[in-house]
Amino acid sequence: MMPWYRSPTARDWTSSFASGDAHAFHRSLPGYTPTPLVPVPDLAGELGVGRVLVKDESSRLGLPAFKVLGASWACRQVLQQRPGATLVTATEGNHGRAVARMAAHFGVEATVFVPEVMLPETAARIAGEGAKVVWVGGDYDAAVRRAAEFADGHPDRALVQDTAWDGYEQVPAWIVEGYQTLLAEVDAQLEGPPDLVAVPVGVGSLAETVVRHYRRPGTTHPSVLSVEPDAAACVLASLTAGRPVTVPTAATLMAGLNCGTMSRSAWPVLRAGCDVAVAVSDDEALRAVDDLGRLGVSSGPSGAATLAGVRAVLTDPRRRAALDLGHDAVVVLLSTEGPVR
Structure with a gap:
């Protein structure tokens, strides 16, 4: 079992986050339509939760990813x-x-x-x-x-x-704002708040958006799970060390997540508000790709990593108990890319 990180205080953190006009801008682009939030009852049964829904980003504005x-x-x-x-x-x-x-x-x-x-x-x-x-x-x-x-x-x-460093923060902040559209769609598509949201992580910009969104004041705070390749787990290493850590990277099928250094702006947000971080292997991601495909969701290894990560947490009794996730829980997996072709 791969190492993992858990923060028992993450859900108590509150973030202020203004989404700006990004969603309105996206709606003005040719071909804009919300991507589907697909219920997958078979996975809910496997994982022992009430509902599993996959946000399918395999076709977004004519491209095969959320980016x-x-x-x-x-x-x-x-x-x-x-x-x-x-x-x-x-x-x-x-x-x-x-x-x-x-x-x-x-x-x-x-x-x-x-x-x-x-x-x-x-x-x-x-x-x-x-x-x-x-x-x-x-x-x-x-x-x-x-x-x-x-x-x-x-x-x-x-x-x-799409990564921030000292002296370069404004453009990455706009990118984080742009990703907010994905979560605005999830809010509109769900009947109520989720209990767990799993997000794949490269430099951490999407995870920053997810944590900021689900830690807004006056809202329900679900658990947030970050998932990385074991060949490039900079967020897991950083959260475990309590400081930003650059890790060496190796070849991985999760190419979109193959990053050794966290975004500077993502670090304080994930440190404060991310509940759980895990790393998964290529084999686990490929199994998730195959299983999602069999269940009607097209995903590449980077997107399917969230299913692999949720499996690594919810099928381990100790980890599941630490999350206090009930059998009626609603789990959202962000599948951020389509099949690699």
Whole structure:
């Protein structure tokens, strides 16, 4: 059994979070429609809970992942301040493709830095959106550094990165705001608040959004579970250590989560408000992909990681007891990407 982290005080934390106008902006985009929240009774039976629902992000604004929600809002905000700028980013795949798609939407150029471990077909899809793709020797963190260096000091280039560091916080904050649309949809689709929400984690920006959303004042505070690859578990390592930790990464099928360093803005939010963090193996994620597919939900390994993570918690009596999750509980799994093709 993989290590895990639990905070008994996380649900007591309260966050102030203003979502801005991102949801209204998304509704104005061509092809916008809420993604489905799919009930999966077979999983509810397996896990011993009342309901399991999967937020299926396999098709979001014409792309196979949720990332376009944050990228689109951030690109819009950036270009309002710097009209005509080339959009620059680094990516493991879906974020870069989303930035490239939005650059085309707004009629500007995009340059996307990618790590050497990226599959050629993934890079080809980014290039197919009209972006210039630049390969970087090293991992995702190395690609982020190169993108930041490329944009720094050039008024005609604007960095749109989904991770924050000291001195670079505004754009990642817009990306977090953009992800809020996903949770606004969940609120509208559920008849009441969930008891547990599972979120896949790379640098932690989506998890930051989830924790902020479900820790608002005057609302029910469900448990939040973060799930990472065991090959890149920077959030689990950081929460366990009580400080931000950069971890070495290795190849994983959960490519969208293959990040060794947390976003600076995500750290204090997850430290205060995340109940549970676990890491899962590629084999566990692949089993979850197969099971979700059999039950009618299309997901890739990064998205299906949430099912693997919930299984790691709820099928272990000690961990389940620590969460105090009843047999009538409502569990929401965020499946953030479609099948990897």
